[in-house]
Amino acid sequence: AAGVIQSPRHLIKEKRETATLKCYPIPRHDTVYWYQQGPGQDPQFLISFYEKMQSDKGSIPDRFSAQQFSDYHSELNMSSLELGDSALYFCASKSLAGGNEQYFGPGTRLTVT
Amino acid sequence: AQSVSQHNHHVILSEAASLELGCNYSYGGTVNLFWYVQYPGQHLQLLLKYFSGDPLVKGIKGFEAEFIKSKFSFNLRKPSVQWSDTAEYFCAVNRYKLSGNTGKLIFGQGTTLQVKP
Numbered sequence: 001a002a003g004v005i006q007s008p009r010h011l012i013k014e015k016r017e018t019a020t021l022k023c024y025p026i027p028r029h030d031t032v033y034w035y036q037q038g039p040g041q042d043p044q045f046l047i048s049f050y051e052k053m054q055s056d057k058g059s060i061p062d063r064f065s066a067q068q069f070s071d072y073h074s075e076l077n078m079s080s081l082e083l084g085d086s087a088l089y090f091c092a093s094k095s096l097a098g099g100n101e102q103y104f105g106p107g108t109r110l111t112v113t
Numbered sequence: 114a115q116s117v118s119q120h121n122h123h124v125i126l127s128e129a130a131s132l133e134l135g136c137n138y139s140y141g142g143t144v145n146l147f148w149y150v151q152y153p154g155q156h157l158q159l160l161l162k163y164f165s166g167d168p169l170v171k172g173i174k175g176f177e178a179e180f181i182k183s184k185f186s187f188n189l190r191k192p193s194v195q196w197s198d199t200a201e202y203f204c205a206v207n208r209y210k211l212s213g214n215t216g217k218l219i220f221g222q223g224t225t226l227q228v229k230p
Binding site for chain 1: 145149155156157158159162164203214215216219220221222
């Protein structure tokens, strides 16, 4: 079965650089969630989209922005990177019609040096 | 204050021992409850979920959990653990607010389970 795809899987950036993370949801899933998991931490909700519109917003810094495109894939754009942005970024998708279960991708590990 | 609380941060068990991981949440109203497992270097995988109905839910790999509404708890259990159960376990809650439910998950701090062969 198709799963959530995230790219890249690993990313190394320097401070003050920008990064773009991509998420491709499971086919026919209309909702995408982004979570950030710092080292030894629990995942924290950042932002979500339903049918290409932002549906909820969590603790996402103003330096970050995200969007969902017409093909339902989503991108998380991160600017002016800081050391504290180093984390595992998970994307999850679900189908509103399919219930409230989110399927997680493998994550993108971002390291800021 | 943590809205989803997992009592045990690090649990060490021998194979065949029984497991119970505690999870409490502080939201009133309707909630959906989940347990996820994260094996080393891997992504979150759903173990089981509770939406409504029978408060005792069974998941994959022999795990089960009981929803006790009066205690705001959703504890995870397994009668006999295996070495392959070594992983991080997260309890997560999705709450219904007056404004609706966007489905976002609020996670507990996680419990690291180490099973000794």
